[in-house]
Amino acid sequence: MFEQAVLVSEALRKSAPQMQGILHMAMKGCPHCGTRQMIAEPALGTCAECGDQLKVIEE
Numbered sequence: 001m002f003e004q005a006v007l008v009s010e011a012l013r014k015s016a017p018q019m020q021g022i023l024h025m026a027m028k029g030c031p032h033c034g035t036r037q038m039i040a041e042p043a044l045g046t047c048a049e050c051g052d053q054l055k056v057i058e059e
């Protein structure tokens, strides 16, 4: 699961600039280790790396 999360993060960094606005509104992150994931379901869930509760990222 961790490798998958890393791949998602890498894909997001390489996304086209016009995608940034959408991604900022649909990102969740782990306050414990800094992992970021795209929100793909109603529940935020937990961090794939450390198991901490994920929170919506507001930038």
Ligand SMILES: [Zn+2]
Pocket: 030, 031, 032, 033, 034, 035, 047, 048, 049, 050, 051, 052
């Ligand atoms: Zn974490």
